[in-house]
Amino acid sequence: MPIIARGRIIVTLLSVVWICTVCWFEYFVFVKKGEACSWPDSKFAPPTNNDKPHHLLVIADPQILDRHSYVDRNAFMSWLTQLIVDTNLRKNWWVGLSKKPDSVVFVGDLMDRGREDMPDAEYNAYVRRFKRIFNSKPSIPTYYATGNHDVGLGHGETFSPKRYDRYKANFGPLNYQIQLANHTLVFIDAPGYVDEESELNTHPIPENPKHRVGGTYEFIENFKKGKDPVILFSHIPLYRPDGNGCGFLRERGAIRPGNGLGYQNLLSKQATLKLLETFQPDLILSGDDHDYCRYEHFVSSTPERPNAPNAKEISIKSLSIAMGIKRPGFQLVSLAPPDLRKPAFQHKSLNDSPCFLPDQLGIYLRIYIPLTVITIGILLMSNLCCWTSRRTSMRLTRGRRSSNLDIPLPLPVSAGVEKFETPITLRTRPWLSPFVFCAVPRTQRRNALVNFLLDFRDTALYPISVFVLTFWWFM
Template sequence: MPFFKTSSKSIVINALRILWVCLTVFYEIAIFRYSAASCSWPDTDLLEDNSHNVPKHVLLVADPQILDHRSYPGRPALLTYISQILVDLNLRKSWRAALGTKPDAVMFLGDMNDNGRMVMEQAEYERYIQRFMNIFSMDSDIPRYFIPGNHDVGLGHSPLFLPHARTRYTTHFGPLNNHVSIANYTFVMIDAPGLVEEDYRRHGQKKSYENWNPRPEGTIEFLKSFAAEGNTEPTILLSHIPLSRPEGSNCGPLRERGTIRRGVGLGYQNTLGKETSLFLLERLQPTLIFSGDDHDYCDYTHILDERRVREVTVKSLSMAMGISKPGYHLLSLIPPGGPTFTHSDVPCLMPNQVGIYLSVYIPLALFSLFVVLIYNIVRGQYYQRWSLRSLHSKKESNGSARSKHQRKPSRSRITTDEFGYTLDGDMDQTLPLPVSASVSQEPRRRIIDPFHSLTKKMCWKSKRGGFFSNFLCDVRDVTVFPLSTIFFISLWTFIDF
């Protein structure tokens, strides 16, 4: 019984503890770093004929959509708050892994916040933006650029949308339309939601883009002005909303499900209009297009006369956007030295966080409960047999002593020694008891060990502890380790370095 009570318990509990801690560290930290490390910059093809050039690296992130209390109207407040914590934590882990690639520039393709367009107090909006900045903190030496999404500035009219959402957006994320040169490529970043709204007005007045008087400081005016400047560098277009394509067009093997379909509603439009897309392709003549909004990956090639223009819709980085594996995109650039374009890109996938919860943690929790349950059942049966055997031995011992006592009746006499101690007549005289062994008249006080109280008394464990209390105590002894590991990993993840 002593072995089963101590050694076997330590083996079972500690084995489960080690298993949980190892898997927790792997699935909360290591798997994110491994996923990022296994997706490297696509420099190999570029350096074959341009070994003397050093590629520039651009990290593209789409639709992080930081949640707030409005994101899930039908959920209880507590569940919504827990969802925010879990999604923020996942975004931080994915972002740290992505930053490990050491990009030269970062570009966000819109929808930074889930409800950045909503009417709210300025103080609340500032806190909302600060959450985004804290999650996506990075070295100030790395330039970062933003384009607006429909969740940032709105699309269409609604009493829920702030009328001056664009003004509020520009104070934190910069201009709505912009262009920047990297490695002799010009990145043209447009306000796609604003372009859609202006396109509705243009279409309502039945005017072509050539005859349309653009809205001051609007996207169409920006595009016409940029085209008039006579830019000589190859152009890469960044638009939050994907360009138009035939219904049911294939998105390639890396898409999780379905395809990008036309659709419009309050606050969104799935693709730009046909005329708008043609206007962008003709005016900018881009060599490559990156978009977001759809949340899933899509690789589609537009055909314009004899030109073929590839558009990549980048996956959302958030686990809350209806996809199994979030992701980001890596773009490598070398200054073009001839008629061929010197850029290459690759999508990168992050772990399936929901899958980890459902396929790893829950099965492991059920397995741990099963092991602890079986152990307690076997221990209870063993202890019962051991108790019966011990009780039987005691009865035999008491019976033997009683029969011996009956054969030799006691004839003790009481005497005292020279010190006044009472002696049994049948016993030899002994030395007096030491002072430390004297009986105090004061009530005894139990020395309380706080750690012992925490680890033992909380479980109500005793030599005769019930099956249920012993089972709960063993469950607690196992779960405290992975929960502590997750807590400290989360604390480390939320600390900005």
């Protein structure tokens, strides 16, 4: 086979391999992960015309970045980081919406710097960006629990004095409850709960302490439990003994008690007991830790619930790849109305299941970078061999000029045949030549480096176009 044709085949095959790789890892792998996740309805009776399980999509810690999230990065790197993370969040959100949920819950830490002091215009633009990323149909109601990155925790010098008012204006109340499918969903302001407890422990407590108006303590004391099962949403996980495991689905070690400026890993033991005794939840959903954790809390029996089951707590994976985990995720929760609760499962009213998404950073580091190195190596070798063959042919030509022997000089590997004809007249429309997926006429080049750079351009053109189109589609 001529060197020209062989070289062109190499460039074409590499381009095809790259196109298939980008399509798979930027789109189809997310489709497959979404198809592998299903609503946990198996313990319920089949849905009827009037009753069906209510499907609740629960997301934790999207924590979208802004230009100040990484102070050690320059403006370009900060912009690039935001672009990559935002696009991955859009993909993960798209997978979640593909499950067609009836409702959505965000368990806090919506924006990385939502608590920070900034101009109103900048904060409002931050909120608009959050809502553009997590855009859904108006028919899907969305509920929010407060996180420490939303309203702060403690007294940070950079915290905005308007952080609570801003949050309530854009995302709703701090402590509230709703009814869904004969279940009571309770949302508490966990960071505010920690602050109130700290104030009570710091200052002398009178006989009848006055809690914050509209605060978490006041909400807890005014709560009246009904007959419906309770699901508690707390951004900060509840207390558990140090070192207790979280199950095999977790990427790193157990959640351990700890605190610092603007954060606390777990609620205190006393605060946890108050929540368990008051709400007697069947399920607790928390965030903050960014990794998956499953833990069961002991719930004391009461006259109203003599055989109270233990309360299962799920700390949900962060949806973001910027939170120190390999695989982001979300939680699927199914709520069954009374008519769908099977006696065989003790009239179980709810069930949950995690959904883990692709390792986007792993795709970049373990797929794209090695394939780029392999591509560069193949193109360098091809052009080096072609250049060596060309130099040899030139020497043979000089030695045989007297015999009038015409030996053709080989062109670079990606060059086309000089008399190649295409349906499009490239001489009249040269701007089309990079987009014609076939041999393109080129003049001879002088060295292997130029040949390699042009071949690399041709190999990368279509994969990069597909990559950009995928970005644009998710945007």
